[in-house]
Amino acid sequence: MTSANDPLPLPPAVRLIATDLDGTLLRDDKSVSDRTVAALAAAEEAGIEVFFVTGRPARWMGVVSDHVHGHGLAICANGAAVVDLHAGKLVQARPLERKTALDVVRTLRDAAPGTTFAVELSTGIHYEPDYPPFHLDPGATTATAEKLLGAESPDSAAPVLKLLAQHPELTPDGFLALARTAAGELASFTRSSPTALLEISGKGVSKASTLALCCAERGISSDQVVAFGDMPNDVEMLSWAGCSYAMGNAHPEVVAAASGRTVANNEDGVAVVIEEILASMKAVS
Numbered sequence: 001m002t003s004a005n006d007p008l009p010l011p012p013a014v015r016l017i018a019t020d021l022d023g024t025l026l027r028d029d030k031s032v033s034d035r036t037v038a039a040l041a042a043a044e045e046a047g048i049e050v051f052f053v054t055g056r057p058a059r060w061m062g063v064v065s066d067h068v069h070g071h072g073l074a075i076c077a078n079g080a081a082v083v084d085l086h087a088g089k090l091v092q093a094r095p096l097e098r099k100t101a102l103d104v105v106r107t108l109r110d111a112a113p114g115t116t117f118a119v120e121l122s123t124g125i126h127y128e129p130d131y132p133p134f135h136l137d138p139g140a141t142t143a144t145a146e147k148l149l150g151a152e153s154p155d156s157a158a159p160v161l162k163l164l165a166q167h168p169e170l171t172p173d174g175f176l177a178l179a180r181t182a183a184g185e186l187a188s189f190t191r192s193s194p195t196a197l198l199e200i201s202g203k204g205v206s207k208a209s210t211l212a213l214c215c216a217e218r219g220i221s222s223d224q225v226v227a228f229g230d231m232p233n234d235v236e237m238l239s240w241a242g243c244s245y246a247m248g249n250a251h252p253e254v255v256a257a258a259s260g261r262t263v264a265n266n267e268d269g270v271a272v273v274i275e276e277i278l279a280s281m282k283a284v285s
Contacts, residue, residue: 014048014277015224018075018211018237019270021054021064022192023230024247027266030063039271042278051075051214053207055192055199055233057120057161058083058090059137077120078190078233079210080161080201090122094210095159096187096202098149104163104183104200105145111182112167112175117145120162121155131166163187163200170196176232190233199233208236226277228262228270229254245273 019025027033040050052064052074058081061074072086082092101119108115118127126141126148127133133140147153149160167175175196179189188201215225223242229235230247235257238244246255248264255261262269 013224014226014243014281015220016049016051016215016218016226017043017274018051018053018207018225018227018241020207020229020231020234020237021052021056023249023265024228024234025052025265025270026063032064033268033271035268036271039268039274039278043274046278046281048277049218049220051211053079053211053227053237057081057125058085058088059124061085073214075207075210075214077161078188078192078199078201079205079207080159081122082210082214093122093159093161094202094205095122095161096163096200096205098156098160100186100202101149101160101163101200102146104165104186105149107183107186108165108179112170112178114169115165115167117148118164118166119145119148119160120164121158122161123155123158126155127164131164161201165198165200167196172196190235192231192233206236207233208240211237212240226273228273229258230265245269 025032025036044050054076055078056076058076072084073091074083074085076083080094081090084091105117116128116131118125118131124139125137128145129142172191172195176189176191176198179198187203188205190199191197192199222240225241227237227241227244229238230250232251232253235253238254238257244258245260245262246258247262247269248267262273
């Protein structure tokens with residue numbers, strides 16, 4: 001493991017860059033720096049594909065949609081959705097079955113009383129009355145999770161991309177460990193928030209598994225992928241990629257999973273590595 005100040009380990013060949021957004025590519029004010037914009041454009045000009053791989057839903061991708069070139073695809077909702085940002089449409093969904101989601105709700109209510117839920121659909125988010133509201137989603141409706149996931153729901157035909165679970169008292173890592181112990185056989189649990197907010201996907205659905213599918217379609221192997229991340233929902237992706245970087249601001253589990261470390265998101269850590277990759281490519285050409 002390298003520190004943020006050590007020389008960065010660079011792969012011999014790079015065909016795809018996979019980067020998380022919040023806390024990674026984006027600065028804390030949710031902006032993309034001019035340096036990062038230039039690095040992304042230079043990477044694609046050099047023939048390297050760039051995938052944004054995020055826990056965000058498609059409707060929150062406006063922060064980077066202008067910086068997607070080439071294929072225009074992004075992996076959203078921690079791998080549950082592949083989205084064409086150019087066309088603004090869902091290309092592929094890997095949903096959480098509603099019956100399974102209901103089983104998770106019941107299990108977590110028993111294991112962690114006080115848990116409240118939100119349901120992220122392909123059409124938008126809805127949440128329980130006591131769940132902290134999403135100010136970016138004024139069209140959301142409120143009801144119990146059982147009603148939101150039930151057959152009588154107005155959006156009952158829409159795929160469930162994520163179930164969100166929030167607890168007002170547990171620590172973030174403690175809540176994640178408890179949920180995985182109680183319901184880990186039902187679904188995939190992770191987190192990316194500094195609060196006790198869990199993101200729950202279909203069993204086996206993650207940033208890594210969907211990225212692997214997208215790479216296989218392109219004939220790209222894991223050792224040709226460079227990945228960046230900062231939170232537990234990035235761990236599988238960083239472990240899968242042949243070369244991976246934890247940000248200087250990353251969670252300890254992310255640092256342990258990555259093969260290298262770059263500087264923090266506010267210091268353009270992704271751009272720093274991309275610039276090194278492009279420089280090394282020029283040196284051998």
